[in-house]
């Protein structure tokens with residue numbers, strides 16, 4: 609469902625973020641993306657969401673060729689994606705519930721139905737009792753779980769999470785990973801970039817990146 613075929617991304621002549629990446633991620637997989645800062649993890653995730661385009665090679669998501677996708681097609685692509693990126697922070701002047709309802713109201717779902725689904729999503733990440741709180745009244749880990757709830761309310765087939773536990777303590781990080789794993793268990797494909805050694809040790813599949821290439825020297829790098 610996600611395929612990279614010899615993908616290179618060059619931002620400028622001096623900045624090549626990905627070099628000849630080929631990999632396949634199948635429906636229902638839970639895959640972690642590892643590698644040092646600057647290795648290209650964010651770039652790889654952004655390409656799946658058509659936030660960046662390949663310079664050469666081909667990225668295919670659910671049969672859609674990202675390099676050829678017209679801007680009018682981007683909302684259709686993103687409808688199938690739950691994005692948990694640093695750029696998509698919670699709106700601090702709205703309640704937790706209002707933040708989670710937002711993506712559904714944007715697509716025209718009636719308010720009552722949006723609220724019901726938002727509450728169900730908050731329940732799944734263990735935060736239903738904080739529905740009326742302001743985001744800034746929550747811990748960093750709780751805010752990240754609200755972001756997960758917001759990312760899944762439109763029932764995406766794929767979740768993309770870019771370092772969702774950066775700056776969180778162990779206990780908070782575990783809750784965030786537990787929430788992501790729970791969605792994977794019900795069939796959502798998950799691709800998560802992380803530096804978390806403990807999580808990577810227990811992972812069934814890790815894609816290691818190093819300076820924009822697959823790092824085959826690391827065991828489990830099979831892509």
Ligand SMILES: Nc1ncnc2c1ncn2[C@@H]1O[C@H](COP(=O)(O)OP(=O)(O)OP(=O)(O)O)[C@@H](O)[C@H]1O
Pocket residue numbers: 619620623624625643644645646647648649650651652
């Ligand atoms: N918009 C951009 N313009 C120019 N260079 C960029 C841009 N975005 C990323 N880069 C460069 O591409 C390379 C890969 O960056 P990327 O953010 O994908 O790495 P990363 O593995 O996600 O790193 P981090 O863990 O620090 O987020 C880096 O050298 C970075 O400086």
